[in-house]
Amino acid sequence: MHIFRRLILFLSSRHISYGLRMTLGVTVPAAVLAGYDMFLPGITASLGALCVGIADVPGTLSRKRNGMLIGGLLVFLVSFLTGICTSSTFLLFGLIILLCFVFSMFSIYGGRASNIGTACLLAMVFSVEGVRDFSQSLEYAGFMLAGGIWYFLLSVVLWQIRPYFSARQGLADCLLETAEYMRIKAAFYQNNPDFDKNFRKLVDIQIQINEKQEEVRELLLKRRSAIQGSNSVSRSLVMIFIESVDLLEQVMASHIDYRLLHARFEKTGILLQYRELIIHMANELEDIAAAVLSASRSYPRLNLGKEIEAVRHEVDDLKEEMLNSDTIDEFIALKNILRNAAAISGKIRMLHHYTHPDRKEARSPLGKDVELTRFTSHQRYDFGIFRSNLTFDSSSFRHSLRVTLAAVSGYLVSLMMAQDHSYWILMTVIIIMKPAFGSTKKRIYERLLGTVLGGLAGVGILVFVSQTSILLIILLLFIFLAFTFINYNYRLAVVFITPYVLILFQLLDPGNFEVVRERVIDTIIGGGIAFIASYVLWPSWEYLQLKTYLLDILEANREYFKQVARAYAGEPLIRTEYKLARKQVHVSTANIASALQRMLSEPKSKHKNASEIYSFVVLNHTLSSHIATLVVLLNRKPEQFEQKGFAVVIEKILGLLEQAGTNLKEEETESIAIELPEEFRLLDQKLHLLAEERMNEVRAGEQASKTQEELSLLQSLFDTFKNILTISAEISKHSQKIRV
Template sequence: MNYLDEFKKFISSHYLYTGVRLTLGAVIPCLIFHHYGILNNLIAFPLGTLLIGTTDNPGPVHRRRNSLMIAIVTCFVVACVTGFLRHIHFVSFIEIILFGMFFSLVGVYGNRANSIGLISLLVFVFNIDDHISREMVLHNALVFSAGGIWYLILFLVLQKIRPYKLIQQLLGENFVELGKLLSVKAGYYFAKPDYDELFNQMIHQQVILRENHETLREILFKTRQIVSESTNTSRILMLMFLDSVDLMERILNSQQNYSNLHRAFDDTKILRLFGTYISWLAAELLQIGLAVQGGFPSKPKHDLDEAFNKCQLAFDKIRERRMTHDNVEDFIMLRQILNSIQDITERIKKLHRATAYDVDLSKDYKPNVETDDFITKQEYSPRILLDNLSFKSSHFRHAFRVTLALIIGFLSSLFFDVGHGYWILLTIVTIMKPAFSITQQRNIYRIGGTVLGAFFGFMTLYLVKDDTVIFVIMMLAMIGAYSFLKINYFVASTGITLYVLLWFNFLNPQHITAVLQDRVIDTVIGSIIAYFVSSYVLPVWEHTQIKQYMKEALDANRKYFDNVSIIFTGVSLNIGELKLHRKEAIIAMANLSDNFQRMLSEPKKQQVKMEEHHQFVATSHMLTSYIASLSTYAQTVGQSYLSEEFKPMIRQIDRQFETAIKVIEGEQHIGNEVIKESLPQNQKLIELLTVRKKEIKEMGIEKSAQSPARKALSDFKTINGLFELISTITIDEIKILNKISDEV
């Protein structure tokens, strides 16, 4: 890892931008109130700014604006209801049940609704405690809402001033992550690659990219200023995003049989040369990402044309020296890699130009797809909520766990002498998530971050006596807390604890020791409650959900394959449908991988059939890659290689997909005689291969290199080989699914 590049990426990221915006939005009003001596009466104002601000997830402007307005109204109602009724304990229990269930269950409507539900629960927790007098309930609710309105105004003003800033930040991050994906790919070409580790890194990067692409699609395709009223800047941003999606496909479809590659060429330097050059291309993508984030033109770090020419020259030399009619297939594979590298090089050179917002690039650009088809549509029908009122729903089970944990936490705050009892409930709300693995991780991070933050807070107050210095430290802690809230909960928890303690020191320095002790004790109590409830009360283990993700991956790959393969039978290409099915296949693959990664964090006894599930994830990754490779040929030379002999191959592969789906649904168990079925031989390929070998034998490598048969054989063999690989992979998946069903 290059820490300097990671630091540059963070400095220009939307995470730091968000942390600074939230911090200044909360602190500037505090300074004004302090100047006029009214801060103590208006302390709910910055709290409203911070809490409402955390619901502001990246997305289209109108959705961000609407979610902020809904959050302000919802939190005002919750604050009033809770504040006026909190002295009646049995009513408080009813509120815990109603609010706990409803605001946890609204997660069925997506991340934005889930954020509003979480903040509403936090407002409920803040107001259920007796630290606010009854006379101040309405006053505090209004002040809290005013803080939220202030953040809304701040957001709208900044959006007006810099309308493309968030898109640039997310798009830049996208290119940085693409660079990391390509860097992982380079690892396959160096000596003695660790295939399992490289595969896990590939999966991790694809999950990150999938989330990034979904957010960017929503913003770009739903922003009027970009789609309908486009400017040069907006067209370039759209162009770069679509190019990045194509580039990701190109990286994925460069999948090869790396064991055979190393067997054939490990005694030469060509694989290491390819790996080094791919690493250079990854570094170029990093430069492009940082430039897009920062809003400045990128400058190439290397002379790509010269470097690629060296790769081309090395290939030509080794082909001239070593290729025979017996190993021609190995050199076809090497040629495919060189072609992929050349394509990626040209795309990166184009992206370098795009960072300067070159008008020539954008003037002829027109999207050739229906953008609405590429956005995940979120329905908000009440029927969705009602359909989830069942213990079969993972959302309902999560809501039930949260509610039960809140009840236990509330009882603990009543029966035990803790100074800030609502911190127990606060810990429960922020830690508990639908997935056990995430809850467990956040639990550890919350305790560790709280203890570390408390230590830093104590040392700051013990060693530093200058209020100005303490205030600066508090500001930095706030910025760090809200910058890392979405990417590293341990750092965020440390920052939150540190700035909360320093804030209390300014408000009431006489009781800071008690506050520090309460913070640690209440956090530990809340964490213990969250751990036991999430572990033993209706837990949802990942192995119970993985079959659904496996089926979705199979369905998506089957549709992707069907859409791509029919082009080789003479059906015209529909680029919009092709890209839509590609998107769905990549999303399904990332979701499956994400589910498997979460399973790895669960207790060992819940890691059921891990080896088989890992094999299925790996084969699904390869399957999508091979279909993406076939898609590349379909779009470039598909109409030139039409063959009736592809039709029975396509039908057989489609039957294999259907069989795999039936196995996963429990409808069918396939015997070995079906699994051993192989694709019919392609007679046209056999003829071309015979002609090519004869040319090499009679004419030699140099003269026969210009033969039309060379290009035809290379393309046709690759296409046929991809059909064979796809068939082999689907059969492997049937075998894996049979093993899984045998062990149930």
Template sequence: MNYLDEFKKFISSHYLSTGVRLTLGAVVPSLIFQHYGILGDMIAFPLGTLLIGGTDNPGPYHRRRNSLLIAIATCFIVACITGFLRHIHFVIFLEIIIFGMFFSLVGVYGNRVNSIGLIALLVFVFNIDDHLSGDLVLRTAAIFAAGGIWYFALFMILQKLLPYKLIQQLLGENFVELGKLLWIKARYYFADPDYDDLFNRMVHQQVILRENHENLREILFKTREIVTESTNKSRVLMLMFLDSIDLFERILNSQQNYTNLHRAFDHTKVLRLFGTYITWLSAEIQQIGLAVQSGFPSHPKHDLDEAFNKCQRAFETMREQKMTHDNMEDFIMLRQILNSLQDITERIKKLHRATTYDAEVSKGYKLNVEAENFIPKQEYHPRILLDNLSLKSSHFRHAVRVTIGLLLGYITSLFLEVGHGYWILLTIVVILKPAFSITKQRNVQRIGGTLVGVFSGFMLLYLTKDGTALFMVMLLAMILAYSFLKTNYFIASTSITLYVILSFNFLNPQQITEVLQDRVVDTVVGSIIAYLISSYVLPVWEHTQINQYIRDALNANRKYFDVVAAKFTGKDLDINELKVLRKDAIIAMANLSDNFQKMLSEPKRQQLNMEEYHQFVATSHMLTSYIASLSTYAQTLEYSEFSVEFEVMIRQIDRQIKAATDIIEGKLENSFEIARESLPQNMKLVELLAKRKKEIKELGIEKADQSPARKMLSDLKTINGLFELISTITIDEIKILQKIKTVKT
């Protein structure tokens, strides 16, 4: 994606919409208050708008509505309690312990509740001294709540006017990221690919897509108007999402043995031609994403039919000239790639048509999946909170770290002679995260962003005295701050610092020098405390959790494999069950990848068995991809006469995956024997293959192509090859896990 397309993506994204909504929601009332000379007394109003708006994460309408109301009530209560008791120092320490533990621990209920807890802590921090409310505690808390209610009203109005806008923005972003994944896939077809780099980029991209899919599933399947009271537009959006999941699986299952592919065809131009065409397909998917985000129909950037025909002609010409009975299997592999490209091409053409929202697109629409099976489950029972009151819980450890960090920060602020000591606590709250890697990253970005923001603010105030120009810069900084808050914390931190400095300059220009100094000192002090706390107070290192993610990935892949493979033994395939298990396998794979990526940012002494874990993550991705490839054939082909041969292979592969899971449980005794077993040969296929080679040798390719067994042999060879690859991968996983366990013991 070029810079222009990236700009288009940002302009039409929900991130910019959020930034503009929060900025205008805070600034417009502030201008009105300033006009009447009461902004100083009403400053809690825009603050309430910004903080309550910060809890408004993407999701179903009813959940967003309820979370906003809960956030308003919670923050009002916290502001009152803190304000009335802030002059009693020992009570403040009690509040830090109670609020710090409780509002950090509520993260066990998911991201939405975690956001409310974070904002409640920020409200506590803002009210810990009298800079905001003075002695008018109840009045200030009410004004703050009014700011939150104002944001709630904005949310309700925009939801009524643009009910599908958020879905379009998230769905469009999903297509853009899907296109990027396919672009990475295309790099495998060009000369001298860097396999490690491409794999790492694919892992990162799949983690992004997993998060997008979870957000979209929750919104689409929990929005009543889409599931039960659907309009044409909602039906098309649902169809596009379901098609995007199928397209993702198709891209995922196009995994090949690229080393063999390059060995066989590097001397020809066909791989480069395929790679170029796949790059074009990725551009088309991203074009569709931009169109869905913006709400306009998409237009193809390339003539896909002509480009595909060119690939097909190149393959057929080379096949006629160079295929022999010795290299026939290489050409079967290339044929399957061509078939995948044809399928992806047709899906993209269908998606282009869908962006017009033509009624014909959704004609005959029927949601043929059980929505409840695809919605992320989240319970809110009190026992979940009680079950996490243990040092075994990573959430509890995080709550302890936040609480100790706030205690240290508050004590430090009492001894430091700075005018905005609460900034120390604010820095600690926003930096400390459950994962060390994220805390470390945000720490660096917070310090860097603050320094750049302070320098930028100083230079602006030094170079210009034009109030209008400074106001416009402040508006831009606010929009950027809240647009990038969840995607690029460095830009967000820079922009927040800049607009805070400019706003202080408007409110109290005489003290701007002290504000600049305080901002730097408080941020650095808070960052140091956050770093020390995250490193030495009950840290949760990723290597202590990776076994659970490995177990989840193995179990998910085993269930996925079993339901797919059952079709080849003559059993019926339940498409709904298949899609649920596919979702579970992809989520488990992405969670494992995410865990491993976090390990890379931890101290070297905590990076145990990194080479082996990297190998396992790679093999886990390949295993899921091969099972996804197998599922494509399970849904489209019927070769029940081979069920006996396939059943033997399936049983052995299932035993292999079970053996890998047993190793994680500490049972190694049977795994060594299973790892030495080889998959039995499919004798029927061997006979067919020998017969086909004989036909080619004796009759030549042209006459041999007239054989009715050609298509069946190509499919069966690919299916059998997938079973062999899955078996090989699971044996590799057994050996990797044996090595990890041996090193640990």
């Protein structure tokens, strides 16, 4: 059922809409101009639409519009200049060097500019074939521009028809990834769980969650109507996003000692009931995602409150059998999990309400204590950034040099081979080369495998299908599938691209199967050149970049803890600063996890301190989960306890995290003792007194009492601060071992 629901949601996702938009954008110019006996100009216009489509990155209308307009004009200019230079091999090589370097450097300006650079390089590749004079080059570039204008108009019109569709798609993706995070959490409660594997999954999914959240901030929080709350739709979408981020923090706060829980309770079966409860909450979240995506209203399918109460009764029954001085801490943990589940259930209920823009909750004004504009990034585009990156210290500069030399080598090899489609080698090099060696290697593997499988599929289709009308239908289907999966599963996209190209050439030149061999050989040659260039030419090994990522996540967690700890030291919690710190933790966690994945795909000789770095990442993720627990506990008014004990341990934790950063920088520092401060031990003594008092109440048959609530809260606070102190000490110890 879960897989079926995900499939249905995928059919309404951005990948499908992008596939449909690109299919329309690419096929219509060729079809229309072919009707006027202008088949080749039609193909050229379709290529122009393809290039502008690459520059069509999700964002606000103004950013999309500006990106496509700039991309279209640059594509026109590149096509024109390349056409003029085709008459001179010397000029053409010079232009390839210039364009490859300049447009590869566009990555310093962010994802949108990077896509524009890729579009321009593809326009160059498409234009190197043949020899054209000035007028022919101008005509060719004009058709490229016409195709780009067509795609621009198509994209803008579709956006105007459904202005919130992209934001809804991004928001639905956020909710789905959060639901998947909850499912991974649920796996900790099944019998005989693989704890290490589940922890790795939690860290890995942070990458997807952060990417989706950043995209929604770009799509939603930069819209004036969303910030001002000027209409009910934009206001409700913003409220859903804010609530979903808070929900993720609430889910992260349920981090406990799962091994100890399983040792105590696995045989009782109670943990399986917790697992089922969490899965039901994840299902509710997926229902909300479906409602957001379809612009409909969602309603709870299950009464989560009743389910939580049912589990609570089971825990109470279990207490009568197993509660004693040895198990009281674990029973407090079980109760706290249910309390957290109730809070999550409340947020899910609010998310259901926010899908009804006419309801009171969705019409409430956006909180003025959180400055939404501070949560979005602002990209500068001045030339100073470009100039400052013209150094070998810049990874973008080294990558641009690699791409340039590899592209020139690829084009030189294609000229020496003197074949019909010499640009395929050049195209392969440009498409698969990435700044990191691991990413390039992954792309090479995916493109080679996809090309071979797609080539076999294409030959099979051409052998058994000869009717032109059926081939055209298959061609359209493969175009749609290729663009649908291009940003979702590159390997699968290549599987569809290859037969699409083969069928197209078969329609142009029936009976010629030589193109299959050429494409496979060119892909192998282009992949080989890209591999050698990435490995030999100023390679960007991830272990050389990891120190920055490690320091970032450490500083992010330190600032997150510092902001939250204010409330435990007698100071007010500043919501904007605390949420900005939380956002930075998510960003830093995703960055280091992604970098670690890339490092593990590199040669084993480059796996420097991989196990220690992974442990460091897991420790930091665990630390942020415990900090999130402190946020949740604020709702239970912890100020009733003596704050002096908290203040002392807070100072010690901040000192340990600062020491860890100093260790990573390989600077001298004095060691910090990790013993519990005397003031904090007084809280421990009070905890023991409350535990004895509570045991006496239980023996007397008293079920619920003020002592029980006070004990539960103090135990949670004490354990959380103690865990944070212990983890901070472990992080400091690991930082000494890493020495990146």
